[in-house]
Amino acid sequence: MDASTPHATPDFRLLFDATLSPLLVLAPDFTIVEVNRAYLTATRTGRSIVGRVIFDVFPDNPGDPSADGVANLRRSLRTVVATGRTDTMALQRYDIPTGEAGEFVERYWSPVNTPVLDGDGRVTHIIHRVEDVTDFVRLRRAGQEQERAAADARTRAQGMEIDLFVRAREIREVNEQLSRANTDLDATGATLREEQRAKDRFIATLSHELRNPLAAATAAAELLALDLPDGNPALSVLERQLATLVRMSNDLLDGTRAVTGRMELVRGRTDLRSVVH
Structure with a gap:
């Protein structure tokens, strides 16, 4: 190929969907705007979650009295909206629904919340990236x-x-x-x-x-x-x-x-x- 031949502009939606890291795009009111395939696979969900508030899709496990995933994630997202800066959360237990009525499966995550700013420095979206570290936590706990x-x-x-x-x-x-x-x-x-x-x-x-x-x-x-x-x-x-x-x-x-x-x-x-x- 001639070095002077321009490359085609990539389709960023395809790039986003092909990213291996689970990614979720949220509006400032924490409504899910977009999601990639890796996130849907990691959380056992479908594209029907788009348009819903993240805490409605992923509530706390009612069977775990000590569950604090919703509270900690909400605090982190509010910090990102208020400061316009990335917030890296500590390793977090956040159980996810299995699809069966009232059933949850234990999961541990490593979340990072990054703001997307407009020209005036206002937060327009939040990129919520997570890594499923459940296997690592279970291996450590079991020794x-x-x-x-x-x-x-x-x-x-x-x-x-x-x-x-x-x-x-x-x-x-x-x-x-x-x-x-x-x-x-x-x-x-x-x-x-x-x-x-x-x-x-x-x-x-x-x-x-x-x-x-x-x-x-x-x-x-x-x-x-x-x-x-x-x-x-x-x-x-x-x-x-x-x-x-x-x-x-x-x-x-x-x-x-x-x-x-x-x-x-x-x-x-x-x-x-x-x-x-």
């Missing part, structure tokens, strides 16, 4: 081994990503130092050796200094876990990231010991099966 393994895998992947980034950055910095040093290697050899020793001392000091704040932060996270026996997604993220930082600090310390010749090897028996595994 199944599969979820724990998945969480460990995510933690390891995050740690590997951080380690690769740090190591790549260190390699790039060393290469830049070598490139500059090659122009006058004889004259700067002594200086480079001193800089290397200074860097090793700095890393050794840094790795030791990091231990104190990391220990305090880890202890604080453990206290928070005691105060939140039911758990909290934010606390889980904090614990995983603290574990990653502790491991990185230990890696820095081991690396410094290896460079300075103070690495101590302790011999011992090892089950080769665990190594192979």
